[in-house]
Amino acid sequence: MTGPLPPAPQGPFLAAAPVVRTHRLALGLQVVDALRGEPADVAVAVEEVPPSHAMPRPAVREAAAALYNPGMGLPRLTRGRHPGRFRLLFGDRVAPPVRVRVYDTARRFVPRRLEVPFASLAAVLAEEASGARPAARARRIAVFPGTAYSPQGNATGVRGRVVGPTGGPVRWVRVTAWHSALGTVLGHAHGDDRGEFLLVLGVPPTSHASPSGSAFTVRLTLAARSTPPPAGSAVTRHDPFADLPLEVLPPVGTPDDVSDGMTVPDAHAARSTVVVPLLLGRLVSPPSPFILP
Structure with a gap:
């Protein structure tokens, strides 16, 4: 009669038991x-x-x-x-x-x-x-779209650049497009480190806003921080993007107006409004930069 098999030999190259690791x-x-x-x-x-x-x-x-x-x-x-x-x-x-x-x-x-x-x-x-x-x-x-973004062929919007009174770029500007007649929001844009932005209208203007069928105007609100970032906010001393504004998200399950990037941060207190002529189905590029006082 055959008895039970002897236990498997244990040596330096044999694991005694598998190791289970849980990732959360x-x-x-x-x-x-x-x-x-x-x-x-x-x-x-x-x-x-x-x-x-x-x-x-x-x-x-x-x-x-x-x-x-x-x-x-x-x-x-x-x-x-x-x-x-x-x-x-x-x-x-x-x-x-x-x-x-x-x-x-x-x-x-x-x-x-x-x-x-x-x-x-x-x-x-x-x-x-x-x-x-x-x-x-x-x-x-x-x-949000940057300068190298490829919008759809029939997109309507504006490529622009925002500078300060001395001509230097206004970094990380926020731009909001408003319906000139109705006062409703038509689109948003984020500016980059060079003050450049690409704003594509997310909602097409109505015939009331463009009676000629193609030409119309929008109001652009330009917003940026009125004071420089505090000293020591850099990730490293030579980080050229250390002044990129920090946005704090609320906890999960609470009202969140930060994640979608549409709400202008409270720190962007320097603001200016300009009226820009646009054409349906075109991305226009004004010849001169927008100046934020």
């Missing part, structure tokens, strides 16, 4: 094109550098002026399986809230800096233990 999602980000609502081909960098990650080397002063690199070599969030989606896992040594930088080095989209809250690991474990339905951990963020 801390935060999911979906970045979309503000005009089309489609996934945006961008990158997302974490500004709080984890201890195990070396700080980016300071940029060479001569190269910093010519190099458009909002990421600054900072660690990036992991991309998801679908375009425009990113994830942060517990165990990545990043505590809530996390500051991220959404950017595109090809200038198709204007970068944004966001402070995003998320639940702590202790709160998630307590939620799992209670058997409650998991709370949402994903956020949807919109980015």
Whole structure:
């Protein structure tokens, strides 16, 4: 009679038991094109550098002026399986809230800096233990067209540049287009580090606004920060994008007027209004820049 098999030999090259590792999602980000609502081909960098990650080397002063690199070599969030989606896992040594930088080095989209809250690991474990339905951990963020963006062929809008009284660029300006007659909002734009913006009307003007059928006017509200950023706000001393305004998102489940990028931040207190003639189906480029006093 055959007896039970002897136990498998244990040696230095044989594992005694499999190791199970659980990954828990801390935060999911979906970045979309503000005009089309489609996934945006961008990158997302974490500004709080984890201890195990070396700080980016300071940029060479001569190269910093010519190099458009909002990421600054900072660690990036992991991309998801679908375009425009990113994830942060517990165990990545990043505590809530996390500051991220959404950017595109090809200038198709204007970068944004966001402070995003998320639940702590202790709160998630307590939620799992209670058997409650998991709370949402994903956020949807919109980015706006940059100077290299390719709008549809029949798009109506304006390409412009905003400068200050001395002629220097007004960085990170916000632009809102208003219906000249009805006072309704027709579109939004974010300006880049050179003061340039591309505003495409999201709502076509009515015949009341363009009685000739093609020519009409819109009011543009230009808004920018009236004071420079505080000293020490740079991620690194030589970060040319350290003055990109930081926008703080509210907690999940509360009213959110930040993620879509349409609300002008309160810090953008310097404002001016100009009237611009447009043509239906055309992107116009005024010959002179707009001046923000």
